Amino acid sequence: MSAPVDPVGVRGRVAPLMVGIAILTTVLAGCAGSSGASQDARTSEASQAARPSAAPTVASGSPSPDWYAVELIDVRTGEPFSMNDFSGSVVLIEAMAIWCPTCLTQQAEVKELHALLGASSGLVSVSLDVDLHEDEASLKRYATEHGLDWHVAVAPLGVARALGNLYRAQYLNPPVSPMLLIDRHGTAFELPYGVKTAEVLRDIVVPFLED
Numbered sequence: 001m002s003a004p005v006d007p008v009g010v011r012g013r014v015a016p017l018m019v020g021i022a023i024l025t026t027v028l029a030g031c032a033g034s035s036g037a038s039q040d041a042r043t044s045e046a047s048q049a050a051r052p053s054a055a056p057t058v059a060s061g062s063p064s065p066d067w068y069a070v071e072l073i074d075v076r077t078g079e080p081f082s083m084n085d086f087s088g089s090v091v092l093i094e095a096m097a098i099w100c101p102t103c104l105t106q107q108a109e110v111k112e113l114h115a116l117l118g119a120s121s122g123l124v125s126v127s128l129d130v131d132l133h134e135d136e137a138s139l140k141r142y143a144t145e146h147g148l149d150w151h152v153a154v155a156p157l158g159v160a161r162a163l164g165n166l167y168r169a170q171y172l173n174p175p176v177s178p179m180l181l182i183d184r185h186g187t188a189f190e191l192p193y194g195v196k197t198a199e200v201l202r203d204i205v206v207p208f209l210e211d
Contacts, residue, residue: 064186067162072128072153075140081151083126083182090208091124091182092201095155095163097131098142100174105195107148112198113205114150121209125150130160130172183208 068083083091094110096103110125117123127148129139136154143152155163163171163180167190171178179191181204191204 065162065166065188067159067166068186070156070159072151072156072159073136074151074153075136076143076148076152081153086124086182087186088184089122089124090184090205090211091126092205093180093182094125094127095130095171095174095178095180096127097129097174098134098138099131102175102177102195104146106177106179107146109196109198109201110150111147113201116198116202117205117209123205123209127152128155128159128163129153130155130163130174132157132160181205181208184211 064084071080071082073080092110092113094103094106096107107127114121114123114125127143127150129152134154139152139154142148160172167180167188168178170176170193171180176193177195178193179196181189181191183189191201196204
């Protein structure tokens with residue numbers, strides 16, 4: 001016959017175990033709550049980032065940056081132009097390169113944007129090639145092949161530096177689809193990185209066109 005079990009001894013061993021389980025349960029619940037809160041925060045941040053927006057890069061009323069006056073050559077027509085020529089208009093600027101596949105995707109969305117807005121919208125589009133190794137002849141072939149029917153130019157070194165210094169270094173990194181919007185008063189706004197659909201661009205641009 002086996003020896004009788006001491007009930008007090010059992011309770012003495014079980015009690016600490018139950019306390020340990022209770023503490024572990026509390027800790028796990030707290031971690032789950034913290035994880036959920038962190039996930040909610042990340043979801044909120046992602047939601048905010050996904051919203052159409054444009055952030056001003058300079059205060060309204062500030063003098064126009066020097067690069068607005070730099071003469072550029074439209075490779076499609078051979079005609080010179082500058083950002084100052086579009087004073088009073090809304091200008092959408094894309095920093096791009098011939099070798100960049102993301103740029104082609106973004107340019108297709110810009111085409112669709114102009115179709116959505118109509119020819120009378122007054123929106124001016126400019127593509128600036130920021131790769132200093134690419135020339136006007138190559139860019140002209142690219143613009144013709146892909147049907148870019150807006151202003152397309154090679155950005156001179158001074159303009160490329162201005163884009164990187166005044167805004168962000170990412171404006172010299174075409175695959176992130178960097179774009180600027182210049183309003184009727186000459187204030188430049190940074191658009192979100194990544195390919196922006198025609199609909200997203202429309203939601204960003206229309207309030208500026210209506211200003």
